[in-house]
Amino acid sequence: MKLKLLYLSLAIFISLQASAADFDLVVAKDGTGDFTTVQEAINAVPDFRKVRTRILIKAGSYKEKVIIPATKTFLSLIGEDEAIITYDDYASKKNRYGEEVGTSGSSTLYIFAPDLFAENITFENSSGPVGQAVACFVAADRVHFKHCRFLGFQDTLYTNYDQSRQYYEACEIWGSIDFIFGASTCIFYKCHIHSLADGFITAPSTNEGEKYGYIFYDCRITAEKEVKDVYLSRPWRPYGKAVFIRCELGAHINPLGWDPWDKPNPAHTVFYAEYKNSGKGANTKHRAVFSRQLKNLDDYEIEKILAREDGWNPIQSKQ
Template sequence: MKNKLVLLLLAFFSLSAFKTDRVITVFMIGDSTMANKTIEGGNLERGWGHVLAGFFSEDIRVDNHAQNGRSSKSFIDEGRWEKVISQVKKGDYVFIQFGHNDEKPDSARHTDPGTTFDANLRRFVNETRAKGGIPVLFNSIVRRNFIRPQDKDMNNDARKEPGKEPAAVEGNTLFDTHGAYLDSPRRVAKELGVAFVDMNKITHDLVESMGPVESKKLYMWVAPNTCPIAPKGREDNTHLNIYGARKIAGLTVDAIAKEVPGLAKYVRHYDYVVAKDGSGDFFTIQEVINAVPDFRKAARTTILVRKGVYKEKLVIPASKINVSLIGQEGAVISYDDYASKKNVFGEEKSTSGSASCYIYASDFYAENITFENTSGPVGQAVAAFVDGDRVMFRNCRFLGFQDTLYTYGKDSRQYYEDCYIEGTVDFIFGWSTAVFNRCTINSKGDGYIAAPSTDMGKPYGYLFYDCKLTADKGVNKVYLARPWRPYAQAVYIRCEMGKHISPEGWNNWDKKEAERNSFFAEYQSKGEGASNETRVSYSHQLTSLKDYDIEKVLEGQDNWNPVKNGADKIVTVVR
C-alpha cells in the first residue's frame, strides 16, 4: 500500500511538471558588441544582445552574460562560463559570439584561430549539449572601417574624441579587420553540426550599403556636448548605439529564425520598443508616442511596452492614428492625479484633468496593458480617458476607485475584450458607445458600476456581453448603472452577477425623468445577483437579441467589426 501511494505521488508530480510550460532561456556569452550596457549618465551605447528580448515573445527569456573586453579565453578563465553553464537546462539555448578580443595581443585574452580559439568554441558547444542545451555560434560584427587598415590597426577598438587625430579620407569599400577569426565559428559549427549565424556578413552588408556617412548612425559617433557620459564627444567604429543595436538585432533575429527553426515561432518585430532597462528605443511611453508619425495611414505603428511601471501622464493625441500598444506581462501605465488635486495655478484639476492616460487618437489598439490611477479613494480619479473612435482593448486592466474608465467621446466606438475593470462609484462612465465582451467587472465598494450619459438619439450606449460581475469581500450593495444624463443606455447580456448586485438592479440617481428616457435592460442574467422579479419597474428584460449583435452595435457608417477582424488588422507585429 505504501509503495502504491509513492507511485501515485510520483505520477502526480510528473504530470504536474509536464503540464507546466517552462519559459525557454537564451543565454548569451560574448564581448562588448553583444553585452548589456549601463544606462546611467545618458549612455547611448548598447550591445545587440541588450535589445534582443524585444524581438521575442515572452516565451523566451534572454539572459545576457556577454561582457565588455572579454575573449573566449578570459570568459572561461574568470569563471564566467562556469556560472552560465551551471544554469543551463534542457531545451535552453546558448548564443556564443567571440572574436573581437580574442584578436588582442595580450596573454590574458589572446587565442589563435584554428587552435586555441576553436578549442574554446568546441568547449562551449560540447558542454552546452551535455546539459541538454542547444548551442548557436555567431561570428563577430564588422568594425565600421572604410579605410584600408595597416597591420597595427587591424584589431583596434580604440574610442577617440573628435579631432584628436587627423581625419583620414574614407572610401566606399568596407574593409575586414577580423581575418581568420571569422572562420573559426563557421568551421566549428560545421564540424560539430551546430547552427551558425554569419553576423559578419549581416553587418557587413548593412554597413557597406549605408556607406561611410550614413553608417555612422549605427555606431557610437557622438557629437560634443550631446551626451553626458561623453561630453567631449566620441568617434567609435566598433560599438553600437541604440539605433544600431536595434537595427542589427532585428536583422540577426531573422537569421536566427532561419538557422534555428525551433525559435522561429517566437520571433516578433515591432516598429518601436519602450523599456525602462534600456533594451528598447525609448525609456518612456510618451517618448515613443511622440516619435510616431502624425496621421500615418499607410500602416499601423506597432509598439512593444516591456515590463515595468511607467509613471507618466500619457497623452496619445488625435494625430497619432493607427497605433498598437502591446504590453508584456507587468506593463503598467500609472499616475496619481485626482479631481480635487490642485494644479500649478492652485485650481482643482477636475475629473477630466485627473486621468493617467488620454487616448484621443482613432484606431488605437492596446493589449496586455494595465491602466491605473493610484490616488486611492479620494473621489474622482480617472485611469483611462478614451475619446478616439474605433478603439480596442484586449486583455487590459483598468484599476482605480471612483470614475476609473472615462469613455469620453460622444461619437466614439470602443470595444473591450477579456479585460478587467475595477472601482467603486460610476467606475465606467461617459458618452461613448462601448462594448464589454467577456470582461470581469469588479466592485471594490458599494456603489454603481456604470454611469452612462448617452446622447439623445444614439442607438446604443453600454453593452456588457458574457461578463462576470465580482466584488471585494464585504461589498454587498452595487447597482448595475445609474443615468448620468437622462437618455442613458446600459444593457447586460448573459452576464454572471455576484450576490453583491442589489435586487433592484438599477438606480435613477434621483432623476424621475430619467426613468422615462433612459434604457436599462438585461438578457438572461445569471448568478446570485440575477433577480428578474425584483428589478425596478423602469428596467427591461429582453426576450431576444435582435439588433444587439456586437457587430451591429459597433458597425457605424464604416462597418467597423473588431470581433471579426480586429486582431488580424490591428495586431501586425510578426513580419
C-alpha cells in the same frame, strides 16, 4: 554538452530577435529598448500614418501621464506581462497654479487618436479612494482594448466622446462609484468587472436618440467580500443606456439592479435592460420598474452595433 547549450542560446536569441522584429518601437525602463518612457515612443511616431505602428512596452511600472494626440493614428500598444502605466492624480488635486485638476484632468492615459489598439497593459490610477480619479480617458473612435486592466476607485474609465465606438475584449475593470462612465457606445465582451466598495458600476451619459450605450456580453460581475450593495447603473444624463447580456452577477448586486439617480421620469428616458443573466444577483423579481428584460437579442449583434457607416469590425481586423 557545450555545443548543445550554444545551439539553445542561439535559438533563444533568434526567438527574441524575431519577436522584436514584430514591432516598430520598443519601450523599456532598463534602457534596452528605443525609449524609456511610453510618451517618448508615442511622440516619435509620424503624424497621420496610414499604416499601423506597433509599439512594444516591456515589463515594468511606468509612472507617467500619457497623451495620445489625434495625430497619432493607427497605434498598437502591446505590453509584456506586468506592463503598467500608472499615475496618481485626482480631481481635487491642485495644479501648479493652485487650481483643482478636475475629473478630466486626473487621468493617467488620454486617447484622442482613432484606431488605437491596446493589448496586455494595465492602466492604473493609484491615488486610492479620494474621489474622482480617472485611469483611462477615451475621446476617440474605433478603439479596441484586449486583455487590458483598468484599475481605480471612483470614475476609473471615462468613455468621453459621444461619437466613439469602443470594444473591450476580455478586460478587467476595477472601481467603486460610477467607475465606467461617459457618452460613448461601448461593448464589453467577456470582461471581469470588479467592485471595491458599495456604489454603481456604470453611469452612462448617452445622447438622446443614440441607439446604444454600454452593452456587457458574457461578463463576470464580482466584488470584494465586504461589498454588499452595488447597482448595475445610474444615469449620469437622462438618456443613459446600459444592457447586461448573459452576465454572471454576484450577490453584491442590489435587488433593484438599477438606480434613477435624480432623473424625474426615468421610465421615459433611460434604457436599462437585461437578458438571461445568471448568479445570485440576477433575480429580476424586485428590479426597478423602469428597467426591462429583453425577450431576444435582435439588434444586439456586436458586429452590427460597431459597424455604423464605415464597417468597423475589431473582431476580424488585424492589429
